[in-house]
Amino acid sequence: MSQTQQLPVIAGYNDNNDPVVEQVSAIAVEGHPDQFRLEKSPVFVRGLASGDLIRYPADNTGGYELLEHSGNLSIRVFSKHNIAELDQALTPDIELIDGTRDVCSPGVLIYSVHVSIGFKKIEEVITAVLKRFPESVWYYGNVYDPEDGQTPLNWWQDLASSV
Incomplete structure (x- = not known):
């Protein structure tokens, strides 16, 4: 069984354009060294929840890529x-x-x-x-687009249609 790891994920940027980093609790996916399942929903990183599957690191502004919503x-x-x-x-x-x-x-x-x-x-x-x-x-924390805070992401509709 994999151990919990703390992944430094960018939650945003401060007024000086310095990254604000949150340590996100995750477990590595066996056989995929760059994939992790979140153990807890983050406090400040928007768009993620416990159980989500991410690729880390990723070459983008957040430093991760969401691969699968947990629901x-x-x-x-x-x-x-x-x-x-x-x-x-x-x-x-x-x-x-x-x-x-x-x-x-x-x-x-x-x-x-x-x-x-x-x-x-x-x-x-x-x-x-x-x-x-x-x-x-x-x-x-993961319902609205992090860019505008208002536009629904609608990821849950994909889950509903697959049932």
């Missing part, structure tokens, strides 16, 4: 509240819809939930809890 949605929750309280309130509800908490750090929670649960259900669960935490916001 998981990356959900990023940012908060000025006590993250432990938010974690206690939100994580059990995410787990009830078969989601997992990937990251719990000061100010941020990252979850992975399979797209088959449905966007509406996921949004209802998150919105209901965050009403009690008004200084918190959430975003999908």
